[in-house]
Amino acid sequence: MLSPRTFLVAALVTQASVFATTVYLHRVLAHRALTVRPGVAMVFRVIIWIMTGISPRAWVAVHRRHHAFSDTPQDPHSPIQLGFWAVQLGNVKLYRDTIRDGVTVSKYSRDLPPDRLDRMLFDHALAGLAIGIGFLMVLLGPVAGLLAAGIHTVAYLGISAAVNAVGHTFGKRSYDNLATNNQWLAWISGGEGLHNNHHAAPTSARFALDRGQIDPGWWLIRLLLRTNQAEVRHEEIKLKQPAA
Numbered sequence: 001m002l003s004p005r006t007f008l009v010a011a012l013v014t015q016a017s018v019f020a021t022t023v024y025l026h027r028v029l030a031h032r033a034l035t036v037r038p039g040v041a042m043v044f045r046v047i048i049w050i051m052t053g054i055s056p057r058a059w060v061a062v063h064r065r066h067h068a069f070s071d072t073p074q075d076p077h078s079p080i081q082l083g084f085w086a087v088q089l090g091n092v093k094l095y096r097d098t099i100r101d102g103v104t105v106s107k108y109s110r111d112l113p114p115d116r117l118d119r120m121l122f123d124h125a126l127a128g129l130a131i132g133i134g135f136l137m138v139l140l141g142p143v144a145g146l147l148a149a150g151i152h153t154v155a156y157l158g159i160s161a162a163v164n165a166v167g168h169t170f171g172k173r174s175y176d177n178l179a180t181n182n183q184w185l186a187w188i189s190g191g192e193g194l195h196n197n198h199h200a201a202p203t204s205a206r207f208a209l210d211r212g213q214i215d216p217g218w219w220l221i222r223l224l225l226r227t228n229q230a231e232v233r234h235e236e237i238k239l240k241q242p243a244a
């Protein structure tokens with residue numbers, strides 16, 4: 001039941017979700033650091049829909065507010081304001097509370113109005129998750145499929161929370177902001193662990209800025225660039241803050 005195959009499938013689903021989150025939700029939509037061709041965008045939209053249950057519009061709005069008010073009382077998920085565990089364990093609730101305030105999404109995601117496919121499919125989070133879990137149950141059998149879905153849920157939510165909690169608490173502050181760099185977190189989060197760099201250069205498509213840093217999300221972007229499926233907004237790194 002809890003076979004290596006179940007773990008492997010869960011890990012692949014988690015990494016697919018992690019890469020769709022960092023490349024598409026974060027770098028393409030939230031910061032416009034790069035653009036991708038419609039076919040690539042569609043693959044990312046489907047992954048986000050069936051594997052995460054996230055509304056891109058809502059995620060982007062919460063994230064943009066995080067950058068606008070980083071580590072101040074208006075930051076939706078600052079561990080410096082709320083405490084480490086409140087963010088590491090309560091990340092989903094913090095997003096949900098912010099989305100439900102009736103202001104954040106309309107104010108910060110004005111450029112992302114829902115299209116026809118959103119209204120028909122992608123805005124129905126539970127339907128997407130049901131399809132995703134259904135796929136796993138067909139692939140692995142009902143019990144192992146549910147187990148894989150459970151493992152993926154814990155891993156994906158844990159990694160996403162760690163970017164916000166660990167990524168503003170522990171690690172190296174190379175640039176003059178309160179976010180931190182953790183290479184171990186970058187390995188499992190598609191590069192998001194280089195969070196101090198990201199706050200210093202939010203419109204950069206590449207998060208690795210110093211020697212020895214590795215941003216796996218950039219590997220996928222480089223593949224998309226080489227196959228003419230994406231374009232970065234600017235090649236040079238535009239720093240908001242100086243090196244600390």
Ligand SMILES: [Zn+2]
Nearest residue numbers: 066179195199
């Ligand atoms: Zn941050």
Ligand SMILES: [Zn+2]
Nearest residue numbers: 063067198202
């Ligand atoms: Zn960001």
